[in-house]
Amino acid sequence: MSTKQWRRLEVVERLQRREMTLAQGAVALGLSKRQVRRIAKRVREEGQSGVVHRNRGRAPRHRTTELVRNRVLELRRTKYDGFNDQHFTEKLVEVEGLMISRATVQRMLRAAGIGSPRKRRASKHRRRRDRRLRAGELILWDGSRHDWLEGRGPKMCLMGAIDDATGEVLGGAHFVDQECTVGYLHVLREIVMRKGVPVSAYMDMHGALRRNDKHWTVEEQLAGRREPTQVNRALGELGIQTIYALSPQAKGRVERLWGTLQDRLVSEMRLRHVTTALEANKVLTQYVEEHNARFALRAQDPNAAWRACPAGTSADEACALQYARQVANNNTVRIGKTVIDIPKNTGGRATYARARVVVRHMLDGSYSVYFAGEKIAQVRSMPPTTAVGGPRSLEAWERRRNKQIARKRTDSLSR
Numbered sequence: 001m002s003t004k005q006w007r008r009l010e011v012v013e014r015l016q017r018r019e020m021t022l023a024q025g026a027v028a029l030g031l032s033k034r035q036v037r038r039i040a041k042r043v044r045e046e047g048q049s050g051v052v053h054r055n056r057g058r059a060p061r062h063r064t065t066e067l068v069r070n071r072v073l074e075l076r077r078t079k080y081d082g083f084n085d086q087h088f089t090e091k092l093v094e095v096e097g098l099m100i101s102r103a104t105v106q107r108m109l110r111a112a113g114i115g116s117p118r119k120r121r122a123s124k125h126r127r128r129r130d131r132r133l134r135a136g137e138l139i140l141w142d143g144s145r146h147d148w149l150e151g152r153g154p155k156m157c158l159m160g161a162i163d164d165a166t167g168e169v170l171g172g173a174h175f176v177d178q179e180c181t182v183g184y185l186h187v188l189r190e191i192v193m194r195k196g197v198p199v200s201a202y203m204d205m206h207g208a209l210r211r212n213d214k215h216w217t218v219e220e221q222l223a224g225r226r227e228p229t230q231v232n233r234a235l236g237e238l239g240i241q242t243i244y245a246l247s248p249q250a251k252g253r254v255e256r257l258w259g260t261l262q263d264r265l266v267s268e269m270r271l272r273h274v275t276t277a278l279e280a281n282k283v284l285t286q287y288v289e290e291h292n293a294r295f296a297l298r299a300q301d302p303n304a305a306w307r308a309c310p311a312g313t314s315a316d317e318a319c320a321l322q323y324a325r326q327v328a329n330n331n332t333v334r335i336g337k338t339v340i341d342i343p344k345n346t347g348g349r350a351t352y353a354r355a356r357v358v359v360r361h362m363l364d365g366s367y368s369v370y371f372a373g374e375k376i377a378q379v380r381s382m383p384p385t386t387a388v389g390g391p392r393s394l395e396a397w398e399r400r401r402n403k404q405i406a407r408k409r410t411d412s413l414s415r
Contacts (some may be wrong), residue, residue, distance in 0.1 A: 008051040011036070012043045064104060072098065072105060073112050082117050083267045085109065118263060129252075131165050135299045136195065136306035138164040138243075140202040140254040141187060143179030146262055152275045158261065158284075159183035161191060162254050164202070168296040169257065169288050170195065175277050181208040181321070182363070182384045184231045189319035189363060192238065196306030200241035202251050210244060230321055237318040239310055264291075320368075321361040321384060327352045333369055333377075335359055340367055342377045352376065 011025045026033045042050030089102040132138045141161035160173030172190025176183045203209050245251045325333045331342045358370045365383035
């Protein structure tokens with residue numbers, strides 16, 4: 001017998017010898033007088049075994065049956081292989097119709113020798129940063145390159161953003177080849193179109209977000225400042241404050257989001273046998289809605305901080321690739337291999353030859369040419385991509401051209 005049972009037997013024997021009253025025995029055992037009276041009666045009828053609980057050795061009525069246990073283990077080893085415990089439990093309830101708790105599932109899996117797919121490291125002491133009070137005060141965005149398809153397709157980079165106040169995955173999340181300028185501009189455009197302009201953006205020091213090279217053009221040297229990247233310029237036009245993180249831990253909320261997606265989203269795509277980026281983006285769109293419904297929080301302040309675009313600026317124009325050019329004598333502008341013809345102006349200007357213009361390559365593929373803030377030409381073209389010949393190659397070509405011009409000027413001055 002256990003210590004508890006020996007204690008009950010001792011109290012019952014003292015009651016039988018009239019060494020204590022029933023009330024004193026109830027206080028000593030922490031039971032009611034009625035329960036003590038029942039225990040004493042069973043001891044008189046059955047002896048020492050009367051203090052043993054009647055359920056000892058009996059299986060609980062709510063115990064999971066072997067049929068259900070075998071079904072759970074079979075699903076975990078086959079259809080839901082690689083799912084974590086919580087995600088697997090959700091699928092059992094929502095898809096398989098098995099009403100079972102996560103703790104029960106965890107006990108079954110561990111007893112069967114099935115461990116967690118995620119290896120957890122010992123936590124470190126870090127200072128917690130409080131969430132912003134209002135939605136739209138701060139967004140955290142980043143790109144995560146990972147084997148999202150687990151070898152069934154190419155390695156991809158997931159571009160996305162999260163609201164700091166609510167933890168909501170914001171619109172525009174999508175898969176691309178690599179973390180790049182166009183990916184960030186797509187995310188920013190969708191956020192502005194769906195929610196509005198955020199107050200500030202927290203980001204790392206990726207080359208698409210901040211100039212990391214040491215090259216200065218002659219124009220930059222004369223101006224005393226460097227031209228921003230395309231993304232940084234778009235953020236400035238929209239009036240979004242930029243905050244740069246010095247370590248991954250500084251933007252821990254978006255980093256933890258990647259950890260969650262690399263677990264749950266990968267499992268969802270494995271379940272659907274996704275093999276291409278197109279299929280992955282379709283699953284991602286559906287998953288983001290489910291993710292926000294399950295994990296997003298309510299902001300402490302219900303008054304959101306999202307703003308409208310500044311006057312004279314639109315999301316399409318701000319989130320476009322922008323280049324400064326000089327019009328050729330034949331009223332054409334060249335962007336890489338694309339030549340844009342500027343039509344004759346009926347407003348009084350005879351020609352735009354030698355004029356300085358701004359060319360915007362919109363995300364829908366069109367080129368727009370602006371002179372003194374007025375659109376003077378527009379043509380259709382292929383949307384910017386991350387493939388060879390796309391904006392990344394064009395930006396590299398721009399840097400090489402500026403370096404060549406600077407080198408020629410330096411050589412001419414040295415002569």
